[in-house]
Amino acid sequence: MTRWLDADEQHTWRNFLAATQLINEALDRQLQRDASMPHTYYMILVALSEAPGRSMRMSELAARAQSSQSRLSHAVARLEERGWVRRERCPDDGRGSFAVLTDAGFAALAAAAPGHVEEVRRSLFDVLTPEQVHRLDEICVAVRNTLEG
Amino acid sequence: MTRWLDADEQHTWRNFLAATQLINEALDRQLQRDASMPHTYYMILVALSEAPGRSMRMSELAARAQSSQSRLSHAVARLEERGWVRRERCPDDGRGSFAVLTDAGFAALAAAAPGHVEEVRRSLFDVLTPEQVHRLDEICVAVRNTLEG
């Protein structure tokens, strides 16, 4: 038999859906408006900027940027058109390729970052007490440990 | 000056993004696989099923289902094609229209619900202690109160 949600669980669930969607929409709107990119592209640029040589294998980049491989492949194609990323063939493995953040891409990220971080604060950290932030972290870790396996 | 995130905040932020995305992907995959609909459509059907007469004005439906008006308008068009929803003109206000859940739509929702609820449990409630669920609820309420204004 289905274990339905009780009234409290339903409220929590709806609050969760509403809150997370509000945050995601706020992020996407801000980045689209001020930096002409969706949040997924921002995450890709961040991941690349932190990699040694600002360069990463596509599959590892997908993992770091929380993207499917297909989504990443399409996204990198668009980022290449903008001149923010370029691909390089992988010498060790003929199937593989690297995505490399260009200087223009790094500049675009640097320009976008302050506004994005402000939005992150406005949407989440400024709203919560430090205690709540800590609780939220534990919750998210628990979810990741379960769903990522 | 930009108030950058410190190391702890960054970890929390990344855990948050990962966890919420994992949950959303799990929901969408399950519904798409087992009920051939995205989660947004499911939310629309739920909202309609709870309305008196299983009928609601488009703008109120958009609010309840956490959808933009444009998204809702497109979605209802698709749901009409499936015979799950139909539109009715609003007699009081010539600009308005009602979306009405059909019997077929209600049946589709009833068929989808058990699998969806199982997925919600697997993804969130089974992962957390009751205490954590309660903390999460408070956090989500705080976010809603701030961002919904």
Added chain:
DNA sequence: CTCAAGTATATGAGAGTTCAACTAAATTGG
């Protein structure tokens, strides 16, 4: 060495989302 199976990535089609018009009807202020 060779062939089957596996891995890394790309691609195309179909579907959903967003944004900016656009239509049409209601409201308001003079």
Added chain:
DNA sequence: CCAATTTAGTTGAACTCTCATATACTTGAG
């Protein structure tokens, strides 16, 4: 009562995402 404004909803285009499939290379068994 009418022009100006606001409100309800739709639409089309551009874009992103997903899923299935295709391509190209690598690996391992025999």
